[in-house]
Amino acid sequence: MPTAVITGASSGLGSEFARQLAARGADLVVVARDRAALEALAAEIRDRCGVRVEVLVADLLDEDALAAVETRLAEGVDVLVNNAGFGLDLAFEENPVDDEVRHLRLHVEAALRLARAALPTMLDRGRGRIVNVASVAGFVPRGTYGAAKGWLISFSRWANVAYRPRGVTVTAVCPGFVHTNFHERLGLPPGEEGVPPGLWLDAETVVREGLRDAARGRAVSIPSWRYKVLVAVSRLLPDSTVVRAAARGR
Template structure:
């Protein structure tokens, strides 16, 4: 049995991680903003026999990040799942810079601070696992969102090389389109995305945990996205950017 901290556990991929890890016997620290949803999930997982701690936190704020890093240090977690995230439904240049600052705090600063706290706990112990949720967008030029995801892919790859020999394994999950609340929250209409490009949160979670188990630095769970990810890395950037615009129509 181990203790996992999952950020963004109230919806989508994070919710699927929380349920799957609980099913496998892990106890959990659940982090997100929505207190009611956190409480409902905690009750569900406690009823299944797990010990659940809840940390309501806005990870785009200093206090929210401090609450999560305190939980990592105090509870000496075994697995960190850096999953919480969102995107803005406009391209950089049309966005408000304050909103971009908040995105940078949520997508880059928060996972960095949580990883630093996790390494403090895991390296002296000689064991631990970190699973970061990026996106296949990390391999495409697509504004600040893809830049944030490229940052975490790069850092995760290095952490795997640097710390796996000390017993701390880092894997970064790069999902394609996943049916969650993500696009609705962003205010975009993803109806131009063909059906075959959608995957489920459960598929992503099972694939990521299997790859983490094997110590792989990058996890791309389905064959179609393994192919798309490879093409994205080698095709001309302007072509990749044109395809990557899919799913970004403003809803309304």
């Protein structure tokens, strides 16, 4: 059976990746800080899908915990989903710099290190998939969150060209606004995110389309035609216009 490692698996897109990969027959290693949430997810998936689910409690901003996940990846897995992350307020000048550094380390450094840990065994086997959960924010000027996601997109595009001929694909999944607990963790109750109703996506669709594009070997997956159009249009507009438009939602 294939084995998939999912970071940030305790909720949101991470738990949906776990459910859909398990439904396709993959054994799982679910990674997050919240042991209780991981254990509940693992029990649900074991009962529903009959696959093995290993719980690995880890804060990826802790050096020892991150090293433990790297060690598990180096033992050999078939799929890595780099999903762990969090958002910050767009007022960069007001954010504590330590929060910004943690944000950068989780979205960029941790994803880089985990991909580096997984790649050698994948390449030796001649097969593997790395899915980096990015965002359409990575295509537009949108604070340090967009900048970090832009790194993930660029890295994925390069890595897919470099490693696909050797059997390993790398895909950046770039959703827009998704109904998860992401915004609640920013302190924004439902309805106060400033996002038009037509721009919301559901996690099930995002993950299904992302996994489909990863299976097809695509470097970038933008779930929903609405966001494909918005990204295309944003490339034709001045940065000042795009920044103002992107700042309307949080």
